[in-house]
Amino acid sequence: MSFFDQIHQENKTQGKPKNPSMLNQIFSSPQNIEGNSHLIETLMKIEQKKHEMKKSFFHTLYSSPFVRGFYKNEPPVVDIELTGSKNEKKRLTALINSIAKNSETGRSLLQNAAEHGTKIGFDYQDTGYGYFDPTKNIVMINPCCSDAKLKTTLAHEVRHVYQHSRGLPDMLCQKDLATEVKLNRAAEADAQATAAQVALEIRATTRDSKVWQKFCSSYPLIANAISAPSKDAPVEKVIENQSKTMQDAFKGWFEQKNTVDIYEEDYLYFNLTSIAFQKKDDQLKTFEELPFEGNMSSKEIVEMFCQTSNGQCYFKDNPNILDDPKMCGISTETKNAADLFFQSRKNLTGKQEDKSYVDLPSRGSMYGRRAASENASDQNRSLKDTSDRKVHPALLTLLKNNKNR
Numbered sequence: 001m002s003f004f005d006q007i008h009q010e011n012k013t014q015g016k017p018k019n020p021s022m023l024n025q026i027f028s029s030p031q032n033i034e035g036n037s038h039l040i041e042t043l044m045k046i047e048q049k050k051h052e053m054k055k056s057f058f059h060t061l062y063s064s065p066f067v068r069g070f071y072k073n074e075p076p077v078v079d080i081e082l083t084g085s086k087n088e089k090k091r092l093t094a095l096i097n098s099i100a101k102n103s104e105t106g107r108s109l110l111q112n113a114a115e116h117g118t119k120i121g122f123d124y125q126d127t128g129y130g131y132f133d134p135t136k137n138i139v140m141i142n143p144c145c146s147d148a149k150l151k152t153t154l155a156h157e158v159r160h161v162y163q164h165s166r167g168l169p170d171m172l173c174q175k176d177l178a179t180e181v182k183l184n185r186a187a188e189a190d191a192q193a194t195a196a197q198v199a200l201e202i203r204a205t206t207r208d209s210k211v212w213q214k215f216c217s218s219y220p221l222i223a224n225a226i227s228a229p230s231k232d233a234p235v236e237k238v239i240e241n242q243s244k245t246m247q248d249a250f251k252g253w254f255e256q257k258n259t260v261d262i263y264e265e266d267y268l269y270f271n272l273t274s275i276a277f278q279k280k281d282d283q284l285k286t287f288e289e290l291p292f293e294g295n296m297s298s299k300e301i302v303e304m305f306c307q308t309s310n311g312q313c314y315f316k317d318n319p320n321i322l323d324d325p326k327m328c329g330i331s332t333e334t335k336n337a338a339d340l341f342f343q344s345r346k347n348l349t350g351k352q353e354d355k356s357y358v359d360l361p362s363r364g365s366m367y368g369r370r371a372a373s374e375n376a377s378d379q380n381r382s383l384k385d386t387s388d389r390k391v392h393p394a395l396l397t398l399l400k401n402n403k404n405r
């Protein structure tokens with residue numbers, strides 16, 4: 001697996017830098033990175049080992065009946081392949097059955113994943129609730145989270161399976177930059193819109209608000225954007241209203257500026273800057289792996305996967321929604337990185353620059369935004385907690401390469 005694979009990760013970090021580590025100081029400049037490559041490799045192996053140990057500890061702990069209670073030995077409602085220990089499989093079955101029995105939208109997505117041979121398991125992560133890896137065809141969820149949280153996480157991740165089965169590319173940076181911006185944001189906004197719809201269906205069927213309340217506390221900006229049917233409305237009404245719910249939630253996703261920044265950084269900025277520390281041969285390989293060619297219109301993107309469980313495009317009345325400046329803008333850092341990337345590509349390969357992004361509206365500076373929000377929250381934080389939190393982008397790239405290898 002390479003860095004460029006489309007890994008859909010539902011992030012916990014909400015704008016905080018990821019992977020703070022003792023390696024930070026070494027990565028304070030490119031010279032350091034080149035001069036310490038052997039040391040860096042060793043330190044990374046140690047970090048990796050530490051992570052593996054932590055992972056195995058959390059897997060055992062969080063699937064043990066002492067922490068989670070006892071799960072019944074129930075037969076699965078959807079025949080989907082599960083991975084992990086006996087206790088982990090029992091918990092996964094309980095989660096899957098609860099979704100499938102109480103949400104029509106959730107059940108059809110789980111069935112779709114089963115038909116595509118997707119496996120589901122637990123994977124401990126420091127920074128995420130769950131992810132879908134299309135190259136391995138696995139959905140992994142974080143065992144440390146509550147069952148109420150994991151039900152919407154699972155709905156979100158199996159929605160990504162559906163999106164790929166509808167044509168979302170398995171690799172990042174295949175289409176031109178303007179298309180990539182819209183495609184990846186639409187995929188995340190649609191996955192959250194689905195999670196919201198599943199949570200509302202579960203609430204209406206079970207008359208238990210726990211899953212919906214957990215979604216609301218995790219994503220208040222999305223929840224606030226949704227004008228949901230009342231708490232006492234029958235599930236039929238919730239299903240009837242799904243087009244409106246999903247539109248609202250989709251739009252609400254874009255209100256989360258930090259989240260939009262994190263995905264822009266992960267999916268675009270880090271890939272565009274990956275050539276910065278590469279030798280010529282590796283740069284040529286990167287230009288091949290990230291072709292940035294071919295355009296899709298907003299309409300084509302929303303028609304590809306923004307669908308209700310009845311097979312209707314929920315943006316059929318507003319198919320150009322992704323051209324809204326709020327949805328298709330890019331940050332200054334991404335634009336500058338793209339200018340350099342395509343100029344370097346032209347110099348090295350003669351291939352014309354991608355011009356698709358030149359007229360996209362500006363979202364301002366994402367790192368400026370992050371620094372401002374950190375300064376604001378730092379005022380309420382102890383001094384020792386604020387040190388060592390800036391992570392050089394090159395470190396993240398290298399850590400990521402290491403993690404995904």
Ligand SMILES: [Zn+2]
Binds near residue numbers: 008
């Ligand atoms: Zn996602």
